[in-house]
Amino acid sequence: MDTTTCPRCKQTINSQAVTCPFCRTELKAYGHPGIPLHRAAGDEYLCETCTYHIDDTCNYPKRPHAKECTLYQNEEERKLELQQKNQKPSLNVSINNWIRRNQGLLMIFGLLLICFLLVLSRS
Template sequence: MATCSRCHQLVDNQAVRCPHCGNQLKGFGHPGIPLYQAEKDTFLCESCLYHEDDSCNFPQRPYAKTCTLYQDKHQPLIHESPKPSLSKNVRLWVERNRWLILLIGLIMVSIALAI
């Protein structure tokens, strides 16, 4: 569940408009893309990464109050996930390659019987 930026009520993630206050939550024609909205006396461009590096071509720039491409310059672009441990990597490799382990085992048994 998401929160409406205007009335702060819980709203379904797929909702295009807030059922409580009618606030538009998704970009027009893009129901899967969230619509970022500025607070009352601020503009989104003031804290947007695309405005800072001058790659934004939004017509309302630098006075945009709503935007679907907004990226907060204080937040990292890529969220790094923790690296799995060595034992977990080995366990995943063994699960994915059981046939290879079986084949190596059969070859070793064949060699042992041949000797």
């Protein structure tokens, strides 16, 4: 069971919970239990660090003073993800990815090698 912490009462709860069973704080969007509800900490607003506010594509009515939002995307986290995607993978990672993509080809090559060795050992 995946667990998380309630942002209000700090109790450990099931990550799939729609509301906190201890303090009844809503944790997911109303009527949409699969969508997380992001909350601002303290007196800050979510819009200050949201990608959609920064690039001016947000159409949320409470913008720029939203304390709760289902579409919130942290700009700093997005930048880190893009940096990680753009980094060149190491040789070891590249080889592992190639092996995973070509398992069938490697199995056929292995079987051919075994057959070749058997033929050589009989002659």
